Amino acid sequence: MDILTNLAFGFEHALTLQNLMYCAIGCTVGTLVGLLPGLGPLSTISLLLPLTYSIPTAGSLIMLAGIYYGAQYGDSVSAITMRIPHASSIVACIDGYQMTLKGRTGLALFTAGVSSFIGGTVAIVVLATLAPLLGEVAFLFGPADYCALIFLGFVCVSFVTTGSLLNGLAMTLVGVVLGLVGTDVNSGVARFTMDLSFLAEGIGLVSIALGCFGIAEVVKNLDSGEERTPFNGKIKLMPTWPEFKRIIPSALRGSVIGSFLGILPGGGPVIAQFAAYAVDKRFSKYKHEMGDGAIEGVAGQAAADEAAARTSFIPLMSIGIPENAVMALMMAAFIVKGIQPGPTMIADHPDLFWGLVASMWVGNCFLLVLNVPLVRYWLSVFKIPFSVLFPSILFFCCIGTYSINNNLNDIFITALFGFMGYLFMRLGLEAPPLMLGFILGPMLEEYFRRQLLISRGDFSSFLTRPISGTLFAVIAIIIGWQVVAFFLPSRKRKAALLQAEQ
Amino acid sequence: MNNLNLVRGLFLMAIALIFGLTSLKYKLGEFSRAGPGMFPLVVSCLLFLIGLATVVRSRFVKPVPLNYNMRNIALVLIGLCGFAVLSAHLNMIAGIVFLVFCSSFAGASYSVVRNLKISAVLIGIALVFQRFLGLNLPLF
Known part of the structure; x- marks a missing residue:
């Protein structure tokens, strides 16, 4: 019953006229961003961060969260209609695009919208029950445990977002050293x-984010040089009853998988989609249709995507450690507003926490309206050519950077990081882990130094504490598995070569 | 040198060296009472190891050619820097026009009329930001 009272309290805050408006703005901008190429949730949140300085705390958090989960909604539309994924909807390209080829675009869009709604709703229930519980656990955490958790996050994010542990870890560490630039808080x-006065406070978060995500992404699209052909087909949205019945079980399965995977470090929408798709392929009643336009192939992954996007708020709000790059930016937004996310947040600012949770459901309803009945209007966004965009x-990158300090010199730093981001991209290094490293780097240093101070310089204290010991064991297993996986096939290949020679 | 994996490893090692060698300038302290240089040194060492592993790995896997095209990134960066310089010395409207005209050379097609339209719309947006959101833009 506690949860119901808390949620009611949350809705009280989420349903004020002002917060409703911020929620609607967030969802609309999020959907737009999800549709447009060259702007992901990461760069949009960093663009709008300076604008939120003048907005009340609750409103700005509600809006930024809306952008994030709204972008996950809008993302599947371009995947289904044109087979172009940009933020995360790679899986929707498989069955969703097959449905378009069969002239069932409307059904695919309807399925994606409704399943996302189901996924979001399930995830909010999980969020409301689990976050306070996990917050209790977080009180047991010491500095060593936080170190271990941050490391585990680095390893998981590297592995999930880049597929290559080595490249991802390299980027997190580059992020950590960039985060060290500036004045050391302890000494x-x-x-x-380099004796530059403007670096004394560190490199601006917005400069790095806009450079590595906004500008690098724009240049990447320019280099590929392809103009998209907009979708011009007819759309019939409403499904028949038997079709509708097929959505529900698959969407529920996807929601549960997504909610669970969203909580794990490094988890988030991408891995959740793949997992949900794999499970549907194995257990669905219609598994023989998967791959050439099955409703389940769209429903499960859309629900998982949306569920994971929301439950990834749990580690941030209950433990205080963001688990992926977008959450790291959200944490920066919390801190800008003077709120330290973590176990004490729910107790200290119940109105913010429950208001945000409740607003997610309000946003869910907004998004359902935006993405199901109104989806055909959104499709015209695709008609804007990239040369205009x-x-x-x-321009928005310039304005966003400038307006933080009203300083035109910041634009040069953004340009510099745009170049860095371009180099990273060309070298096959993905930028999201860098963002996580940049934001968590100073925290990692603080906990690392504190733990060594407590243990008088003894490193074994990292391994003997039960929580951190377990987490480091998990890290060791992941790294060991990667090393084995790298050497095993090469040995097989050698054996095959030997055999061929004989 | 035209191997993506090798260049990546060397690049990472270079970053690690820059930060690692600089951190030696700061007081290291002991592990029980770490100085400002300790943590950067540890992280740089880890990064150096990863760079080294990448280089070693590049010997075992098939070389991937490194391809890059400097034209588009250069045009975009010139556009951004020009925007900043013009906004500082002249005004932001000139900056916006320069940004649009310079960067759109990187696009698939070039049209003066379209650029004028884009500039006009962006100037309009900037005016709205200035008047209604209270951003302090040096437009005139």
């Missing part, structure tokens, strides 16, 4: 500032 020594994106 007051200015580190890596990208100068505007660059």
Whole structure:
């Protein structure tokens, strides 16, 4: 019953006229961003971060969260109609696009919208029950445990977002060293500032985010040089009753998988979609249809996507450690507003926490309306050619950077990081782990130094504590498995070569 | 040198060296009472190891050619820097026009009329930001 009272309290805050408006703005912008190429949730949140300085705390958090989960909704539309994924909807390209080829675009869009709604609703129930519980656990965490958890997050994110542990870890560490630029809080020594006064407070978060995500992404699209052909087909949205009945079980399965995977470190929408698709392929009643336009192939992954996007707020709000790059940016937004996310947040700011949870459900309803009955209007967004779009994106990047400090010099730093982001991209290094490393780096240093201070420089204390010991064991298993996986096939290949020679 | 994996490893090692060698300039302290240089040194060492592993790995896997095209990134960066310089010395409207005209050379097609339209719309948006959101933009 506690949860119901708390949720009612949350809705009281979420349903004020002002917060409703911020929620609607967030969802609309999010959907738009999900549809447009060259702007993902990461760059949009960093663009809008400076604009939220003047908005009340609850409103700005509700809006930024809306952008994130709204972008997950809008994302599947371009995947289904044109087979172009951009933020995360790779899986929707498989069955969703097959349905378009069969002239069932409307049904696919309807399925994606409704399943996302189901996924979001399930995830909010999970969020409301689990976050406070996990918050209790977080009180047991010491500095060593936080270190281990941050490391586990690094390893998992590297592995999930890039597929290559080595490249991902490299990027998180580059992020960590970039995060060290500026004044050391413990000793007051200015580190890596090259005697430049504006670096004393560290490199601007927005500059890094817009450079590595906004500008690098724009140039990537320019380099590929392809103009998209917009979708012009007819759309019939309403499904028949038997079709509708097929959505429900698959969507529920996807929601549960997504909710669970969203909580794990490094988890998030992408891995949840793949898992949900794999499970549907194995257990669905219609598994023989999967791969060439099955409703289940769209429903399960859309629900998992949306569920994971919301439950990934759990580690941030209950433990205080973001588990992926977008959550790291959300954490920056919390801190800008003077709120430290973590176990004490739910107790100290219940109105914010429950208001945000409740607003997610309100946002869910907004998104259902935006994405099901109104989806045909959104499709016209695809008709804007990229040559018109990208100068505007660059303009917004400039304005976003400038307006933080009203300083035009910040634009040069953003441009510099745009170049860095381009280099990283060309070298096959993915930028999201860098963002996580950049934001968690200072925290990692703080906990690392504190733990060594407590244990008088003894490193074994990281392994002997039960929580951190377990987490480090998990990390060791993941890394060991990667090393084995790298050497095993090469040995097989050698054996095959030997055999061929004989 | 035209191997993506090798260049990536060397690049990472270079970053690690820059930060690692600089961190030696700061007080290291002991592990029980770490100085400002300790943590950066540890992280740089880890990064160096990863770079080394990448280089070693590149000997075993098939080389991937490194391809890059400097034209588009250069045009975009010139556009951004020009925007900042013009906004500082002249005004932001000139900056916007320059940004649009310069960066759109990187696009698939080029049209002066379209650029004028885009500039006009962006100037309009900037005006709205200035008047209604209270951003301090040096438009005039």
